[in-house]
Amino acid sequence: MKNNWPLWEVFVRSKNGLEHRHFGSLHAADAEMALENARDVYTRRNEGVSIWVVESKHITASNPENSGELFEPAQDKVYRHPTFYTLPDEVKHM
Amino acid sequence: MKNENLIQYICGVADNALILGQRLSELCGHGPNLETDIALTNMALDLLGQTRSYYQYAAQLSDKDKTEDDIAFLRVERQYKNVLLVEQPNTHFGYVITRQFFYDVFHLLLLQELQTSKDETLSAIAKKAIKEVSYHQRFSSDWIKRLGDGTEESHQKVQEAVNDLWKFTDELFHMTQDDRLAVDSRIGIDVTTLKEKYYQRIGEVLEEATLTIPEIKWFQKGGKQGIHSEHMGYLLADLQYMQRTYPNMKW
Numbered sequence: 001m002k003n004n005w006p007l008w009e010v011f012v013r014s015k016n017g018l019e020h021r022h023f024g025s026l027h028a029a030d031a032e033m034a035l036e037n038a039r040d041v042y043t044r045r046n047e048g049v050s051i052w053v054v055e056s057k058h059i060t061a062s063n064p065e066n067s068g069e070l071f072e073p074a075q076d077k078v079y080r081h082p083t084f085y086t087l088p089d090e091v092k093h094m
Numbered sequence: 095m096k097n098e099n100l101i102q103y104i105c106g107v108a109d110n111a112l113i114l115g116q117r118l119s120e121l122c123g124h125g126p127n128l129e130t131d132i133a134l135t136n137m138a139l140d141l142l143g144q145t146r147s148y149y150q151y152a153a154q155l156s157d158k159d160k161t162e163d164d165i166a167f168l169r170v171e172r173q174y175k176n177v178l179l180v181e182q183p184n185t186h187f188g189y190v191i192t193r194q195f196f197y198d199v200f201h202l203l204l205l206q207e208l209q210t211s212k213d214e215t216l217s218a219i220a221k222k223a224i225k226e227v228s229y230h231q232r233f234s235s236d237w238i239k240r241l242g243d244g245t246e247e248s249h250q251k252v253q254e255a256v257n258d259l260w261k262f263t264d265e266l267f268h269m270t271q272d273d274r275l276a277v278d279s280r281i282g283i284d285v286t287t288l289k290e291k292y293y294q295r296i297g298e299v300l301e302e303a304t305l306t307i308p309e310i311k312w313f314q315k316g317g318k319q320g321i322h323s324e325h326m327g328y329l330l331a332d333l334q335y336m337q338r339t340y341p342n343m344k345w
Contacts, residue, residue, distance in 0.1 A: 005127075026129050029240070036233060037129035040136050 007056040008034040010041075012048040018093060020052050028053075095279040097155045102175070102272040103282050104155075104216070105165070106318065107204070108148030109176035112166060113326075114197055115141030116333050117184060126187055133233060134190070140226040147219045167337035171330055172320035175270070179262035181317070181326045185255070188241060188248070192255035195234035199295050200266045200288065202227050207283040216281065235299050242303025249304065256300065257308045264313035266292070 005027040011020035023042045028034035034053040043051065062070060074080065118138035125131025149162035180197055184190050205227055208220035241252040267289045269277075276282025300307055316322065336343060 027127065028129065032236070033240075036236070037133065039229075040133040041129055044132070044136050 005029050008038075008053045009056050009059060010034075010038040011052040011054075012038075012042055013050040014048055016049055020050065023047075025056060031055075095275050095281060097157070099272045099275045100213075100281065101152045101155050102270075103276040104148050104152045106175045106270060106272060107208075108145050108152070109174050110180050110197070110201075111141040111148070112145040113174070113176040113329065114180040114194075115139075115145060116329060117180065117182075117193075118190075120332075121184060121190065130187075137194070137226075137230050137233070140223075140230070144219065144223045144226070147222070151215050151219070163337065167334050171322055171326055174317075174322070174326070174330070175320060176317050176322075177262065177265045178314055178317040178323050179259065179265065181323060181329055182259060182262065183325050186251060188251040188255040189259070191234055191237045191241065192252060192259050194230065195238050195299070196259055196263055196296070197266075198227060198231040198234050200292055202231050203288040203291055203295075204283055204285065207288070211282070212280040238299055238305070239303040242300070242305040252303075253305055256305055257310075260308045260310050261312065261314045263292075263296075265315045265317060268315060268318055270318050 006029075007025055008028050008031075009025050010023045012023045013020045023038075026034065026037050026041055028037050031053060034055075035051060038051050038053055042048070115138045118134050118141070121131065122135045122138070123131065125134055145166065146162055149165045152165055153160045153162050179193060182189070182193055202224070205220045205224045209217055209224065211217045211220065238252065241248040243249070267285050269284070269286060273282055273285070277284045297307060314323075
């Protein structure tokens with residue numbers, strides 16, 4: 001049964017105001033079943049208020065071999081971080 | 095209504111959840127795959143949670159020094175008042191889903207009515223349980239459709255389960271003496287009024303699943319009087335083993 005089912009990635013929003021975060025993956029026959037399975041596997045301990053599922057094959061990932069050219073040039077450019085501003089207390093989750 | 099009769103009424107509702115929960119928990123670690131295994135175990139826990147609320151209330155009403163554990167573990171077979179449907183074995187996944195579906199549809203209709211019970215505790219338990227049971231019904235209905243409208247083999251297997259378990263559905267709508275007393279005191283639900291909606295809902299899902307409604311006119315009964323099928327003894331042996339072997343043991 002499981003061998004025929006595609007893999008799905010599960011994203012859960014743990015509370016309103018926060019973004020959906022990757023929780024893990026599971027097998028399901030279609031999107032509807034993936035949602036139900038995600039509900040049972042990842043939110044049974046009250047972890048979430050919203051779930052997204054997407055079939056794993058629809059995710060395009062960067063190649064680890066290219067990490068040098070993709071990410072290293074950013075390492076010595078601290079001025080690209082907005083750390084020189086003071087944030088008002090009212091702004092949460094930044 | 096005397097407490098004694100109310101306790102019997104409560105057990106009539108709660109024993110179904112206990113025994114079905116026990117049957118589902120037997121599948122823990124044995125589900126067809128990880129996702130379904132967790133789903134079935136979740137439902138077992140939902141049902142056992144509901145059972146606890148009912149038994150705690152029954153223990154509180156009892157004039158003897160009883161606890162929820164005594165009610166769950168230390169009765170003899172004849173004192174359990176669950177319907178025959180819920181004690182039927184986990185023959186294969188088609189049976190597990192069909193048994194669940196046949197019970198969930200009834201369970202949801204019952205809880206919807208029980209919310210309006212004059213008894214505040216029962217009404218509160220029903221309000222809490224209804225969300226869980228709505229999900230159970232959604233889960234089992236979806237699976238009936240998937241299996242029925244799936245492959246030739248899954249269709250044939252789930253049809254076999256529907257044909258075999260159909261004879262246990264009528265008992266859900268039988269009224270015991272204690273049920274009548276509870277209805278008269280506006281605490282309990284007259285289950286005969288749920289029958290039409292029940293078979294309508296079941297029929298809709300089976301039709302969508304391309305399954306055939308069995309033409310069976312003869313139905314099994316007895317569970318509500320404490321007269322159970324041959325499977326019940328084995329189930330209770332499993333359920334009661336620890337309390338019988340080590341009396342009063344706690345976690």
